[in-house]
Amino acid sequence: MNHEIYKKQIKSAIEELKILDLYRLDSDSELLNKAFDILYKKEIFKLYKIDKSLHNEYKFILFSMLTKYSGSLAFLSIQILAANAIMAGNNFPKQEEYFAKKCGVAINHLRAPVTVVWATPCEGGYRLKGKLTWASGYKIFDTLLIGFHYNGREYEAMARFENSENFQVGEVASSFVGDSMATVNIELNDFFVPSEDVVSSKVMGNYTKHKSISKTVHFALYGVGLGAVEALQDKDVKASAKSQLESIKEQFLETESGEVMDRLRIELFTLIQSVITTGMVLYGGKSILLEEKMQRYYRELIMFNSNGLNNTIKGLFKENFLSR
The missing domain is CATH 2.40.110.10 (Butyryl-CoA Dehydrogenase, subunit A, domain 2)
Known part of the structure; x- marks a missing residue:
């Protein structure tokens, strides 16, 4: 499997997802299960079949394309990919049997x-x-x-x-x-x-x-950011938001430093939070309706950022706030 084949698999899955009431995926477990099955049957999660050194490239593709449709679905994707990666890194008797689960x-x-x-x-x-x-x-x-x-x-x-x-x-x-x-x-x-x-x-x-430096949260946050930028209606705000988001993306893709990754996580969160808030203000009161995207992106931004929080990251958030 190469990048183009993987993108085609994801696009095919997304076309099926679009038939569902996507705004209900956050609250309806049965519907989320149905959506998850679509990805599962398209073999989106079989990254254990490719070289480990390429996993981040494929995860970036996945979360860049998927997250804007459902943060809950993206979150479950993070879970199964983590489980599969751990199984792939260890040789145990029932490995193949559990890969099928x-x-x-x-x-x-x-x-x-x-x-x-x-x-x-x-x-x-x-x-x-x-x-x-x-x-x-x-x-x-x-x-x-x-x-x-x-x-x-x-x-x-x-x-x-x-x-x-x-x-x-x-x-x-x-x-x-x-x-x-x-x-x-x-x-x-x-x-x-x-x-x-x-x-x-x-x-x-x-x-x-030995927990490796993970960029998965950054990928998911970036996916939320892409959705938020796409939903903006003001051309000037959209252009500025897109430029700032892409700048941070280039930095977290390039670095392998844990300290830099933590700092970029705060920058990414803060930028996307501002993009969403600005977009909701400019759109007006209707932005709070459940079927509107921006309020969902705001909640999912909080959800993804709460994943893997440690004292170092919490301290950086505090430092960032107190420096205002």
Whole structure:
């Protein structure tokens, strides 16, 4: 697969998406599931079949084209791409079987300095206890990549994403954006993970220490920005916004510095927030209607920017505000 073939696959999927009531994708889980299936069947998420060094190029193409149609759909795309990338980076017995699944992720707790989910070894695998948080895509993803600690090591493993006595799915969290993604917390109560479903086992702290510089949030924010610029009706504002957005894009595509990426994230967020606010003001009162794009872009901007926030990025946002 090359760039042009991938773009054609995405364009074909988007043509099918356009038939749906796209403004309802943020609130209707069944409709979001249908939209996700369109992308899945078009093999949009099979980036594990191409060289890892090219993944960012393909993800940039995907989120540049997709995000303006639905932030919730783009967010779930981030989840399955992350799960597939982790599976592709580890050789485990059921890799091909799980590549064929719709897989989400619930491993952010591995960054915590304490054990959140712990394991007891048993015949044929492990018994898990603890709590998985912020697992999105309930009843959309059929499988979940989960994380746990045992004996000074951190593990990643596959699990069915369905409610059971030992895998207790909580109530869907209500939110002002991405409600359709059905984000839940999960109580693990003596939950059994077979050894053959273990994807990786590394020294504790490996997930945080070796987490690569990710540009995925930047790609998604940029996609929101493209949608917002396209929706602008004032020619002068549109021209200026497009120029500023493209300038930041060139910078985050070029750099491999984590410090620069963090700074550009703040610049990107601030610019897009200003573009959306200005566009809504110039459009007038109708901009608050649910079927209007700008109010959705505003909410999705907040959603994507909340992904992967750490103390460094929070500090930069604070510094940026106080410097006004």
